[in-house]
Amino acid sequence: MKLTTRLIDIGNRGVLLNxxxxxxxxxxxxDRVEVKNLATGETVxxxxxxxxxxxxxxxxGVYRPTQVRVDVLDGAEVEVRAADRPASLAYIKRKMDGQRLNKEETYAIIKDVVADDLSPSELTAYIVSTYTNPLDMDEVEYLTRAMVDTGDQLRFPSYPIVDKHSIGGVPGNKISLLVVPIVAAAGLKIPKTSSRAITGAAGTADLMEVLAPVEFTATEVQQMTEKVGGVIVWGGATNIAPADDRFITVEYPxxxxxxxxxxASVMAKKYAVGANLVAIDIPVGVQTKVxxxxxxxxxxxxxxDLGERLGMRVECALTYGESLVGRTIGPKVEVQEALAVLEGATEPNSLIQKSLSIAGIILEMAGKAAPGQGYALAQDILASGKALAKxxxxxxxxGGNPAVTAADIVPGTYQYVVNAPTTGYVIxxxxxxxxxxxxxxGAPQDQGAGVCIHAKKGTRVQAGEPIITVYADRKWRLQKALEEGRRLMPVVVEGMLLDRVPGRHWTTRGGQQYGQ
Structure with missing residues (x-):
C-alpha cells in the first residue's frame, strides 16, 4: 500500500497508521511493517x-527515529506492507521455556536488540527469561562475545590495559573515583567505562557526571586514555557493548x-576496551547481591572462568558489604567525599582502605608492585598528591573544571536531619x-539528592545527636524520602526495636516524631 508521510516528533521507533x-x-x-522510501529504495x-x-x-505518521533511518521527507510517498516477526522472538520464547540458547540464537537476539528490532515488551521478556532461567557458562560466553561483536572496540598499541569493576549491591561504592587516578598515576592505562545506576542510587557514570561530561565515542575514549592514562565515562554513549544499556533500561525499574x-555485562565492556588485566570487586553480605x-x-x-575463555586475566576481591562504603549515598555527596580523600582527608577508613586494596591488586597484577606490596604503593600515590593531580x-x-574541590560540591538545597531518639548503639x-x-x-537523576550517615553500625550515639541527613533538590522529593524512611526504618538504635513495636520512629531536633 502506498501512503503519504506525515512526520511526527516522537522518540519511539515506529509509525502511526489509520x-x-x-x-x-x-x-x-x-505488529511490524516495512516502510520503503520510493525515492531512494531504502527500507526499514x-x-x-x-x-x-x-x-x-x-x-x-512516521516517528523521528524511523524517519532518520528511512530518510524520508514530510509529504513524500512511501510503500508500506506487513513485515515478518524476527526469528529472535522464537529464541526468546525458548529461553522463557527454560531451554538453553546456542551461539547463533544468542547472536540473533543481540543483533536485534542493538538494531532496535525488538519492542520494549519483547526485550523485557528476554531479560526476565534470563532472570528466571539463569544462563549457564556457555550461554554467558555467547552473550559476552555477541555484546562485544555488535559494538565498537578499543585497540591500544601497547599493553597492559587494566580495568576494574564492582558488581554493586553495597551503597556508596564510589571507589572508582580513587582507584582510576591512583592506577593511572602509576603509569598504567585504565579506560574505565561505567554504567549508570541499576539497583543503586548512583552508578560510577552518575558520579563522574558531577565533575565532567561522561558521554564520548569509543575513539574519543581511546584518545583521552592515551593522553592522560585514564578516563571515567558512561559506556552507553560509546557504542561499546551497546546492548548492555538497552538491558539496563529494562532492569532499572x-x-x-x-x-x-x-x-556478560561486566566482561563484555572490559573485553571491548582491550583490557587484559581486570580486578573485580565482589561485596559480600546478607543485604548484597552475594x-x-x-x-x-x-x-x-x-x-x-569467563576471563580465561576470553583470554583475560581476572582476579576477584571479596569485600565487606554489610555496611555502606564511606558515609554518603548519592551523586554529589559521594563525589564530595571522594574528592576530599584525594585532597588528603584521612576519613572515612572504609572508602580509603577498600580503594587502596583494589588499586593495590591492579598494581600487583600489572607488575608495578611486588606481590603483597600493592596496597603500600597505592597508599604512597594517594598520600603524595599524585592521584589528585591525575x-x-x-x-x-x-571537559570538566580541573580546579574543582570538595568544598565546591554542594548537595541538595532541601535537607532533613534525623536525630537519635535515645542514647545507645546503632545496631x-x-x-x-x-x-x-x-x-x-531523587538520586541519581537529581545530583544533589542523597543521604549522609553520621553514625554507622556499632557507633554509640547520644539522644538528639544526628544519625542521618537526607538531601534533595526538590521539596516534594524530600517529603517523599521521609515517607519512605518511615516505612523502611533504615536505622535502628539499641532498644527502640523492642521498646516501640510497632510504633518505631525517628525524631527531629525539635522533638517531632518521625519514621524509625
Whole structure:
C-alpha cells in the first residue's frame, strides 16, 4: 500500500497508521511493517501504532527515529506492507521455556536488540527469561562475545590495559573515583567505562557526571586514555557493548541484575576496551547481591572462568558489604567525599582502605608492585598528591573544571536531619533501605539528592545527636524520602526495636516524631 508521510516528533521507533489502513495491510498495534522510501529504495522495519482520529486514511505518521533511518521527507510517498516477526522472538520464547540458547540464537537476539528490532515488551521478556532461567557458562560466553561483536572496540598499541569493576549491591561504592587516578598515576592505562545506576542510587557514570561530561565515542575514549592514562565515562554513549544499556533500561525499574547478564555485562565492556588485566570487586553480605563468602567464591570462579575463555586475566576481591562504603549515598555527596580523600582527608577508613586494596591488586597484577606490596604503593600515590593531580587531568580531558574541590560540591538545597531518639548503639543499618531512601529523594537523576550517615553500625550515639541527613533538590522529593524512611526504618538504635513495636520512629531536633 502506498501512503503519504506525515512526520511526527516522537522518540519511539515506529509509525502511526489509520485503523482503516491497518486493517487493509492486516496489521494491528504492536505488529511490524516495512516502510520503503520510493525515492531512494531504502527500507526499514517499524512497529505499528494505530489511530482512528489523529491521521486519516492514506497517511502514515512516521516517528523521528524511523524517519532518520528511512530518510524520508514530510509529504513524500512511501510503500508500506506487513513485515515478518524476527526469528529472535522464537529464541526468546525458548529461553522463557527454560531451554538453553546456542551461539547463533544468542547472536540473533543481540543483533536485534542493538538494531532496535525488538519492542520494549519483547526485550523485557528476554531479560526476565534470563532472570528466571539463569544462563549457564556457555550461554554467558555467547552473550559476552555477541555484546562485544555488535559494538565498537578499543585497540591500544601497547599493553597492559587494566580495568576494574564492582558488581554493586553495597551503597556508596564510589571507589572508582580513587582507584582510576591512583592506577593511572602509576603509569598504567585504565579506560574505565561505567554504567549508570541499576539497583543503586548512583552508578560510577552518575558520579563522574558531577565533575565532567561522561558521554564520548569509543575513539574519543581511546584518545583521552592515551593522553592522560585514564578516563571515567558512561559506556552507553560509546557504542561499546551497546546492548548492555538497552538491558539496563529494562532492569532499572525492576531493580534486577540477573547473574548471567551481569557476568556478560561486566566482561563484555572490559573485553571491548582491550583490557587484559581486570580486578573485580565482589561485596559480600546478607543485604548484597552475594549473601555469603561461599557464594562469593562461586561467583569469583565464574568471572575467572569467563576471563580465561576470553583470554583475560581476572582476579576477584571479596569485600565487606554489610555496611555502606564511606558515609554518603548519592551523586554529589559521594563525589564530595571522594574528592576530599584525594585532597588528603584521612576519613572515612572504609572508602580509603577498600580503594587502596583494589588499586593495590591492579598494581600487583600489572607488575608495578611486588606481590603483597600493592596496597603500600597505592597508599604512597594517594598520600603524595599524585592521584589528585591525575584526577584533575582526567576531569580536564573530559571537559570538566580541573580546579574543582570538595568544598565546591554542594548537595541538595532541601535537607532533613534525623536525630537519635535515645542514647545507645546503632545496631542496624539497612543497605537496601538506605538506597531506597536516596532514590526516593531523587538520586541519581537529581545530583544533589542523597543521604549522609553520621553514625554507622556499632557507633554509640547520644539522644538528639544526628544519625542521618537526607538531601534533595526538590521539596516534594524530600517529603517523599521521609515517607519512605518511615516505612523502611533504615536505622535502628539499641532498644527502640523492642521498646516501640510497632510504633518505631525517628525524631527531629525539635522533638517531632518521625519514621524509625
Amino acid at each position: 485503523a482503516v489502513d491497518a486493517r487493509e495491510i492486516s496489521v494491528r498495534d504492536g 522495519s517499524a512497529f505499528v501504532d494505530t489511530t482512528a482520529t489523529i491521521i486519516g486514511p492514506g497517511t502514515i 525492576f531493580k534486577i541484575d540477573a547473574r548471567g547478564q551481569m557476568l 549473601p555469603s563468602v561461599e557464594e562469593g567464591h562461586r561467583l569469583a570462579r565464574e568471572f575467572i 584526577m584533575k587531568e582526567i576531569i580536564e580531558v573530559q 542496624e543499618l539497612n543497605n537496601k533501605a538506605l538506597i531506597s531512601l536516596a532514590r526516593a529523594a
